[in-house]
Amino acid sequence: MQTVRLGRTELGVSRIGFGGIPIQRVSETEAEQVIHRAIELGVTFFDTANGYGTSEERIGRAIAGRRQDVILATKTMARDRAEAAKHLELSLRRLQTDMVDLWQFHAVNNEDDYATILGPGGAMEAAEQALRDATIRHIGLTSHSMEIAMKGVASGRFETIQFPFNYVTSEAADQLIPLAAEKDVGFIGMKPFAGGMLSDARLSIKYVLQYENVVPDPGIESVADIEGISKILDDSWEITATELEEIEEIRKEVGNRFCRRCGYCMPCPQEIRITTALNVISFARRFPRQQVLDGSIGRAAEKAKECEKCGICESRCPYMLPIREMLVENIEYYEALKQDEAKVGPID
Ligand code: SF4
Ligand code: SF4
Structure with a gap:
């Protein structure tokens, strides 16, 4: 699997990440199997969140003893310093590690949350302290709001942005992805399958791979999912004229x-x-x-x-x-x- 540089974090991550939401739905054993298979296939970038139920715990258990093989990203929904610090402690414990590679402020979708995080006593203070303590290595932002994402990228305070990106929700391609490239902010493309609306994985993955600075992190819950995605990555990424037509058709239908x-x-x-x-x-x-x-x-x-x-x-x-x-x-x-x-x- 190809490795790409995640913006100025300088982290070299697998061309595709592993989204940690759906592994909560399967059995403990299945979750472990799919994580192990992903690592075997060359996936190194695992993205979870404090708010995703058992996801952190399951990833922690599956990677025990192989921490050096993976790059771990997690998130906090906390907006103030004290609660964010507690969340980080919990994430570290669940992930069975003493350091998270990328810690993200989760779902910052409005001005109030953004201002609280960056204001006095806000969650950013916990992140900066964690950087000093070396319990995290990098700070990122996740959002569904274009304004907040643009602002966050332009601010210089975040090293990554995570934003929805697929061929139906493709608005990021106009300004946000170019701005992230210009500011050297790593771009993590959430929901490459549009939250399950796009059933043809091949088209969805090939579409996002056209953007060199975008690392998609589809939610993965089965060995078949990750094997299928890995196969798409092994084949040509070039989008044919027929596939472009298919994309246009689906856009019209689903968009x-x-x-x-x-x-x-x-x-x-x-x-x-x-x-x-x-x-x-x-x-x-x-x-x-x-x-x-x-x-x-x-x-x-x-x-x-x-x-x-x-x-x-x-x-x-x-x-x-x-x-x-x-x-x-x-x-x-x-x-x-x-x-x-x-x-x-x-x-x-
Ligand atoms: S249509 Fe329904 S959901 Fe929409 S604003 Fe009115 S009450 Fe709310
Ligand atoms: S896409 Fe439309 S319906 Fe959905 S959150 Fe945005 S404004 Fe609301």
Whole structure:
């Protein structure tokens, strides 16, 4: 597997990373097997988060004794110094290591969170302390908001940016990816399969590989997933004219029903968490069923039943998504999931 430089972190990471969300859904043994197989196939970059249930623990167990073979990235949703420091301690313990290679501020999607992190007593202070203590090596940012991502990259405070990137959510290609290249900020492409909406892995992977400074980190949960992806990497990456046509077709089909989780449609007068409620189907493809039902995703789906169909959200969505219709679809799916009748696919 090719290795690429992750911006000015100077970390040499595998051409494709391992997204750690879906390994929570499989058995302990399967999780271990898929991580071991990924390492055998040359994957060195593992990305998880403090908030991904058992993911850190499972990665920690699977890489015990082979820490030097992998580059570990994790994330914290904490915005203040004290809580962020606690999260880091927990991540280190779960990952069974004394150092995380890349520590990222997770899902920083609005100005308030961004300002809190960088302000006095903010989580950045915990990260800077951790750098001094050598418990982390680099600091990154993850976001679904283009404004925050652009600001973060331009600020010089973050060495990596993680942002959605696939051929449906391709907005980053216009300015964010070039800016990251210019500032030498490593770009990690989250959701190369658009949260499971893009079923042809070959097209999705080849598309993102056209961007030399983008390291995609698809969520992987089975040996078959990682073997399939590895095979795509071994073949030619060149996109043929026919594949371009296929991409255009799928873009037309999926693009106008795909929520980027940017949050521009909110706030909703009914206090519905639209970004979560519109992605129940996508979350169910990646997270354990019970976690979807019992946690914030289930709560958002329940709350979405209170939608009064005022349409305010739709007037704000830059992608002109039929939010009201999509909410209904996601609620129906959630109800089927409750009855254990929903079909879920595995890939991120
Ligand atoms: S519905 Fe539209 S505005 Fe709202 S999060 Fe999704 S893509 Fe963004
Ligand atoms: S249509 Fe529903 S979700 Fe959208 S703003 Fe109105 S109440 Fe909220």
